[in-house]
Structures are given as C-alpha cells and as structure tokens.
Amino acid sequence: MKVIWAALRPPARAAIGALLLTGLAHAQTTVSEPIRTNQTWSASGSPYIVDADVAIEAGAVLTIEPGVTVRMGVNANLVVSNGTLRAEGSAATPIVLTASSDIPGGSPSAGAWGNLSFQEGTSTATRLEWVQVNYGKGIRIQGASPTLNYVDIRNSSGAAIQMDLRSSPSGVGLQASGNAVNGISVPAGDITGNVQWNLRGIPYVVATGELSVGARPIINTVTPATVQQGDTIDAVLSGSRLAGAERVSTDAAGVTASISAGASDTSVPIRIAVTRDQPTGKVNLVVQTSAGLVRLPAVLEVIPAKPTVRVTSMTPSYLRIGASASFQMTGTYLNGASIALPQDSGIALSDLVTTETTANFKLTAAQQAPIGEKALLVTNALAPDTSATVKVSLVNGAPAISTDPGQISIAPTAQANSITLRLSSVDVIAHDLSLALDDPDIATVSPARLTIPAGSQQAAVTLSGLKVGTTMLTVTSPTLATIKFPVYVGSIADGTVIGPILSAPVDVRVFFAPNVFNGGVAVTGKPVGVQVFRAGNPYEGTATFSGRPVGVQVFSTAGAAVGEVSTYSRIVGVTVKKTQ
Structure with a gap:
C-alpha cells in the first residue's frame, strides 16, 4: 500500500512516526559498563546509547566505525582512562557524539551530557578523525596526547576543548561553533615539562591569570607588611625562584620601592619609601625577576603616621676591644633619644649628641670585654611605646701587617716581583688597603688598592724595580695603622x-x-x-x-x-x- 505522507492528517503522522521510532529503537545498542576488552562499535549497531559514565580501561581499545552515532545520556561521560579510542570517520560518513535528546522532535541544549575525556592513561595511538561532538560540555584533555583531525565541536556549555598544561595533543582541521569558548582553554599556571601545542584550526585561550613556561617565581611573605606615612623602611620579600630580581614597583604614586643588595633565590631585600600625603590603605607590588613577573595584590599597607623611633643605619658596625671609636646612627625620632647598652657588655658610651635624624656618640670597649655582637637599645620619650635595636660587633684588636719576604730587595729590571702582605692574625672584618711608593721613579707597585677579606690573612702585590735606589712602600687603611716598608733596588753585575x-x-x-x-x-x-x-x-x-x-x-x-x-x-x- 502506498501512503502519501503529505496527505496524512497530523494524528496519523504521529502514529507512523512512533512506529518508525520503535523500529529504530530495536536497532540501537545501549552501553553502561566499563570497557575492559577490545570492542568495536559498528554502523550496524548504531546508534549507541551511553546512559552512564563509560570508561575505557585496562589497556582496552574501542574502535568506532564511520557513520556511527553515539547518543550520551544526561551528565554521562565517555572517558579514556587507560586505553585507546579509535574513532575514524570520513567527510561523507562522520562519527557523531551527541545528546540523547538530539532526535527528531527532541530539544537538545548545550551541556546536555558530560565530556569526552582523555586522561593520563590515554594511549598515544588514540585518534579521532571526522568526528562531531555536539551538545555536551566539550572535550577534556588531562595529561594526554591524542590526535584530533577534523573534529567539529558544537554547542558545548564550556570551552570546545579544555586542556591542562601537561598535555601535547595534535591535529588539524579543528572547528568550533556555538560553544561558551570556541577555542582550546588552557589554565593559568606553570609549564614545567616539555609539551607541544599542535592543534590547528581553533585558537588556544588563556582566560585569566598568567601562563609561565617554567616554574614561576613565588613570593609568600613581605616583612614587614606595613609602613607609615612619611616613612622609609627596609623589608624582605620571601619565596622561591627570586634570583635575578631586577626591579620592584607599586601602583601608588606616593609609594616607591627599590631592590637593595643581597638578593638571593629565596629572599629579596627592598627599601620602601612613603610620602607624608600618601593615602592610607592597601598597595599592590610588582616584582620583576629572571623567572618572570610576580604580582602581589594588596600586600603592603600604608598606615597613619605616628612618632616612631627607628634606626636605619649605624657606622661603623664594629668596635675593637681595648679601643674607642666614634659612631653615628641615622633614623627617625632620634632627637633626645637614649641609648642603652647590654649589662656586662664591657662597653661604655659617652659624648652622645642627637638630632631628629642622627645620633653621634663614642663607644669604648674594655680590654677584657667579651667578644661578639652587642645590641644597643634606642628609646625616646617623644615616641612612647616604640624602640629600635641596632647591633655592634665587638672584635679583637687590630692585627699587625708585615711583608713576605720581610726585607724587600729587587733588581732594576722592570720585572714584576710578587710580595705578600700578611696580617698577624685572621680578622673578622675586611681590610681595604691603599699602596703607594714614595719615589715612583725607583719602583712601582700594583695594584694600588686591594682588600684582605674577613676570614683571610693575606693578599699578593707586585713590585717592579726601575733604577738603583731605595724608596718606601706606604700601606694605609681605614681599619689598620699606616705602615711603611723599605724597598731596596740593587745593581747588577754579570x-x-x-x-x-x-x-x-x-x-x-x-x-x-x-x-x-x-x-x-x-x-x-x-x-x-x-x-x-x-x-x-x-x-x-x-x-x-x-x-x-x-x-x-x-x-x-x-x-x-x-x-x-x-x-x-x-x-x-x-x-x-x-x-x-
């Protein structure tokens, strides 16, 4: 019997459609269990109905033939967790993964099912070609490297493809339309291994944050994290991968910051200065290191100014036992300040003169004073409830300096002769030495300046004789007594x-x-x-x-x-x- 569809009334059409759908239902294949052995989803068993999460496990291979339709139930996911997915269609007979509601008379919508997901155990033999992925939450790639050629992702509630920073998928001819993000979404973070981004056809997208190739520098703390209006403080940034710190800046016009000496991979000393009219509140810092930028939102707080005793520097930083020396502190609220010494330190303070920003005084150490660091406590009644501590190192008496050889005798040949300058003992401070000859026509010395570092005992210089005669080598130092050594330049016979x-x-x-x-x-x-x-x-x-x-x-x-x-x-x- 020949039925003319257009001539049928609507009730008749619905009845015949139901019969047809019933026939189709008998041809479909339902899948709801993990795949642990090799399977093939053939065109004759299509459509395949996945009504629960289905994972490819235990090294199994799932092969989907060209023209197959896979209908995914609500929130169902197709996951390659430890195995291989081979879904290779063609331009004429694509493979379709879509929502279970994507049928005649249905109303599929974005996000109607879960993800096509490739996890870390996905075999590199996994390959999709001419595959449509519709109405789901997109393709998710985590620690995997599948091949995706001519894959078309449509109407996903998320990005067409979501990929972590460990994956290296490849493929050509990708298309995306109607998705929340028509591209490959990658998260902010650090790429610490070797990866390749070889998907072509749609863009890679970093929605927010920063993407770093290599581990990013991290700053965990800023100490101290508060600074008063009109004040200057020294702070320390602590974290990791901070080596090569180049500059630090803020987003406040009245707050300036600069990097001080002594930066390392885990800490960066900085100096922060705040004008008196800078508004109180949180301030952002940005630090440039060799490994990249670090942005620290609201990490520093400007607080209202209050009287505060502070010592920013003191010179010198040491005192020798049995000696006296003049010292100067710099800081704030020092006018009228008092300086207290530790009990039994063996040090006496005298001649204290203060201004708003300086304190000048003399320290004298007894011959029997114990060696080591001594803390000086600075207080001021004009700045109650505040104090500052600064340390001075009490060290042994100054060592003597001598030459080796003890008597310097050289020939007038202009040749370099090595002479050792030696301290009588190892010292805890460095000694900068300046060297000069009374008569440079008789001999020359090189270098003219050198340093014997703390913990070292000697340094080498060279003397060159120019003509017969005697001159004096004068060695001066801010930390040692000036001393002169005779230099004899003799004549030569045969x-x-x-x-x-x-x-x-x-x-x-x-x-x-x-x-x-x-x-x-x-x-x-x-x-x-x-x-x-x-x-x-x-x-x-x-x-x-x-x-x-x-x-x-x-x-x-x-x-x-x-x-x-x-x-x-x-x-x-x-x-x-x-x-x-």
Missing part, C-alpha cells in the same frame, strides 16, 4: 745582583779578575766595612774614598766580572765603582 746591603757591618765585596783591573776604585757615601779584593793579595791600584771611610780594604780575586760594577746601601749609603 747577571748577579750586587746588594743592596741590608745590615751593618756592610761587608761589601766587589771582585775583579787578576791582572785586568789596574785602575782605581772609588767608594762614595759612607763606606763602612767595604772590601775590594784581589786574589790572595791586597789590591795595589788607586782607591779613592769620600765620606767617612771605615775599615776599607781593596782586593782582587779570580772569576769575577770585568767592567763597571756598583752597589748601593740605604743603611750606610755606599757606592763602589771602577774609575779607570
């Missing part, structure tokens, strides 16, 4: 240094070969104990002495140089030369 003479009696011996030096010898200056030899017999040539000759004998002996020879002694001022 490659051998002749002098200088460093002790009395001088006993200078100048040798000449026999029968070749018959001229005279001149000894000038103050010749004390000078002897000029000839082999076995007193020298018979002419000897001329100026100054005050004492015990001078002239000799000759074999094996010595022929020609002019001279030697010089600063101590007795002797020069011996051949005159003919």
